[in-house]
Amino acid sequence: MRLKDLESKLQNVAGFDKPKIELEQYCTTPHLAARMLYTAHTVYDDIESKVVADFGCGCGILSIAANLLNSSYNLALEIDDDALQIAKENCSEFEVDVDFTLTDLISIPMDHLRNKVDTIVMNPPFGTKNNKGIDMIFLKKAIEAAKISVYSLHKSTTREHIRKKAKEWGVECEVLAEMKFDVPMMYKGHKKKSVDIEVDFIRFAKKSY
């Protein structure tokens, strides 16, 4: 499948009915989702026939993209039941099999996910005033669980911090692309409808692999 075709298929993924501000709910755009999964697949061969987990799956777009690129088994974790229902609906529209669990990633241990999941793809919450650092909690857990690699999006402003952490955790960290993420402004009082955030698309690789 070509990148263009993947992106155009992903246009059909439904977004959130009523996004929740506290959970930073906005769907990863088809453009970003396609770029992420296409790169993981064609450059690193981390998707086809692999066990792929999606941390904080939201409306499920990354899991669907993985499935379209022939991942063999998909697990998607999400804290919000409303989001999961949308993700489930999306997956059945696309006729893809994804196992969902309603999970708070912050509190769940990785003991039995470790080494069973090959690749983790995620667009973690970037963290706001009230949940600062949540992106790093997601990342740490993902790195702990993945056998091969983690693909994630992070604010470009945090790049040096992330590099430092990756070194500390003993994983390779490669910024694959700088992208613009059009994040809808959901807060009251904002004049603009949306704002472009610069994000890094990063691959973290386990060194033993």
Added chain:
Amino acid sequence: MRLVAHNMLQCHVKGCNSNNFPLQLSNVEIEIQETDFNPMFLRNILPKLEWNALVKTALQINITTLPNVLPDTSTDDLDDEFLKMLHRVLLETHIQQGKMICPNCNHVYAIKDGIPNMLLNENET
């Protein structure tokens, strides 16, 4: 939820740190949904699963076809019939409703419309 996912779940109630896996299935409703057979994937996942937990869990939902000891997956002589049986158990058997009970603290996690609810109340974490 399929048994592959179940093989990754444990109890995480505060203080429940041992004998908290695998969660015991109870009152389940099962649905079989057919999907493409991929022997290469089965060979990839088999050595990663916690086999004893899988066998134990399968028995709880009356699946008696799994051998107690996993055959050597490094050799290529796993026959097709065996792999097809595993395909049915691991990838086509969906647990739609039911409960998962922690063998240690008896905490109950519900499975509703195919989705296990692993969320805890604030006082449980």
